[in-house]
Amino acid sequence: DLRLLFDQFMKKCEDGSWKRLPSYKHIFSKNFQEFQTLYLDPSLVKGEERAQLFTRSFENGLGFEYVMFYNDAEKRVLCFLQVGPHLQGAPGFVHGGAIATMMDSTTGTCACRAGGIAMTANLNINFKRPIPLSSVVVIDSQLDRVEGRKLFVSCNVRSVDENTLHSEASALFIKLDPDKSLRKKS
Amino acid sequence: DLRLLFDQFMKKCEDGSWKRLPSYKHIFSKNFQEFQTLYLDPSLVKGEERAQLFTRSFENGLGFEYVMFYNDAEKRVLCFLQVGPHLQGAPGFVHGGAIATMMDSTTGTCACRAGGIAMTANLNINFKRPIPLSSVVVIDSQLDRVEGRKLFVSCNVRSVDENTLHSEASALFIKLDPDKSLRKKS
Numbered sequence: 001d002l003r004l005l006f007d008q009f010m011k012k013c014e015d016g017s018w019k020r021l022p023s024y025k026h027i028f029s030k031n032f033q034e035f036q037t038l039y040l041d042p043s044l045v046k047g048e049e050r051a052q053l054f055t056r057s058f059e060n061g062l063g064f065e066y067v068m069f070y071n072d073a074e075k076r077v078l079c080f081l082q083v084g085p086h087l088q089g090a091p092g093f094v095h096g097g098a099i100a101t102m103m104d105s106t107t108g109t110c111a112c113r114a115g116g117i118a119m120t121a122n123l124n125i126n127f128k129r130p131i132p133l134s135s136v137v138v139i140d141s142q143l144d145r146v147e148g149r150k151l152f153v154s155c156n157v158r159s160v161d162e163n164t165l166h167s168e169a170s171a172l173f174i175k176l177d178p179d180k181s182l183r184k185k186s
Numbered sequence: 187d188l189r190l191l192f193d194q195f196m197k198k199c200e201d202g203s204w205k206r207l208p209s210y211k212h213i214f215s216k217n218f219q220e221f222q223t224l225y226l227d228p229s230l231v232k233g234e235e236r237a238q239l240f241t242r243s244f245e246n247g248l249g250f251e252y253v254m255f256y257n258d259a260e261k262r263v264l265c266f267l268q269v270g271p272h273l274q275g276a277p278g279f280v281h282g283g284a285i286a287t288m289m290d291s292t293t294g295t296c297a298c299r300a301g302g303i304a305m306t307a308n309l310n311i312n313f314k315r316p317i318p319l320s321s322v323v324v325i326d327s328q329l330d331r332v333e334g335r336k337l338f339v340s341c342n343v344r345s346v347d348e349n350t351l352h353s354e355a356s357a358l359f360i361k362l363d364p365d366k367s368l369r370k371k372s
Contacts, residue, residue: 035277050248050271051319054281057248057272062236085236086243089290091221095240096294096306097287104275104282120282124310133237 001136001160002065005080009069021068021077021109023056035117035176055105062086064102070113075143077110082136093130099157100125103169106139107153111173114143115151118173125169136160149175187322187346188251191266195255207254207263207295209242221303221362241291248272250288256299261329263296268322279316285343286311289355292325293339297359300329301337304359311355322346335361 012018055064065082081102089095104120111118131137141155151173157166198204241250251268267288275281290306297304317323327341337359343352 051274051278052272054273054275054284057244057274062243086238087240088237088243089240090305092237095287096290096309097283098240100286100290100309100311101281101283104286108282119276119316120313122310122312123282123286124308125286126308127306130305 002067002080002082005136005138005160006067009078009080013069017073018069018071018078021070021113023067055101058084058086064098066102068106068109070109072113075110075114077106077113077141079106079109079139079141080136081139083131083133085133088133090130092133094133096125096127099127099131099167100169102139103141103155103157103167104171106141107155107169107171108173110141110143110153110155111151111171115146115173116175118149118151118175120171121150121174122172123169124171125167127167129164129166131157131166137166138162149177151175188253188266188268191322191324191346192253195264195266199255203259204255204257204264207256207299209253241287244270244272250284252288254292254295256295258299261296261300263292263299263327265292265295265325265327266322267325269317269319271319274319276316278319280319282311282313285313285317285353286355288325289327289341289343289353290357293327293341293355293357294359296327296329296339296341297337297357301332301359302361304335304337304361306357307336307360308358309355310357311353313353315350315352317343317352323352324348335363337361 009018013020062084063086066079068077068079070077083094087094087098103125104123108120137157137159139155139157141153144152144154153171155169158164195204199206248270249272252265254263254265256263269280273280273284289311290309294306323343324346325341325343327339330338330340339357341355344350
């Protein structure tokens with residue numbers, strides 16, 4: 001399922017409407033540096049050489065396996081996700097927190113692509129149908145509107161055949177202000 | 187910090203007002219069995235021997251290190267959490283999804299202790315101050331009210347000294363109905 005979806009969207013990338021987003025190490029190298037230079041008071045952060053992005057910190061196949069695509073004209077990010085066995089909540093099903101994690105990541109990617117570096121201020125999730133472990137789902141997120149530094153993004157999680165709506169969420173992101181470090185804000 | 191809090195609450199357990207909740211393997215053995223017997227259509231769940239609880243699937247110290255205490259009179263669960271380096275979102279800070287995960291787990295434990303087996307229907311989180319990686323925080327959750335099968339639980343995440351409010355959330359849980367399996371519901 002994941003491979004089929006991937007191939008299908010790689011084709012859509014050919015006309016330039018969709019763009020495959022690079023995985024962790026590449027996508028964040030620029031954003032990470034910018035974040036650290038512009039927004040971060042170094043005294044806030046303890047030396048932590050073992051730091052790893054939460055969604056990429058599992059061994060192959062056990063946690064989050066995903067790829068994201070971005071459509072700039074629609075301000076939309078699609079994430080194809082296979083949920084591994086280490087994401088269990090209730091027996092046989094994915095933990096609500098793992099769903100929240102990928103909704104936060106997908107809406108966050110959408111917000112940052114469309115509006116620049118931003119952090120989650122609110123995430124409001126309705127869990128409708130539990131997701132069986134090891135299944136593949138599609139997370140579809142879209143920038144709805146912008147008010148000043150506020151970015152409003154909505155999102156849903158569906159089965160690959162689109163017949164099952166697993167979860168819906170609305171998210172609010174705040175664009176970071178280069179004049180204010182995180183320390184100054186607190 | 188984690189050790190100090192732990193010792194302090196272990197003392198509070200002596201008069202019976204607070205109770206330390208056993209860690210994963212014990213707490214879930216009974217609930218897991220009950221869940222599987224009463225609610226689960228076996229055809230829904232693929233054989234998955236590698237399944238692990240999401241919040242206990244990291245190696246020591248890298249992910250979620252936590253202990254929970256329950257106060258039955260107050261219908262309240264406290265969770266003391268140390269956030270490991272594999273929970274990173276923005277550089278140096280905890281991923282919003284990791285915060286959501288522990289809020290879901292803590293409010294879920296509170297709901298299940300107070301009202302029986304239940305699943306998350308809504309989780310609405312306000313992220314106020316980012317949490318630096320490797321810090322210890324306190325998640326305080328409380329059952330606010332019950333309406334039929336609906337359990338309303340609120341929750342906040344604070345620094346150990348209580349001076350910083352990192353996040354707040356409200357959660358809605360639905361008690362499972364033994365007459366309806368998850369398949370019949372969908």
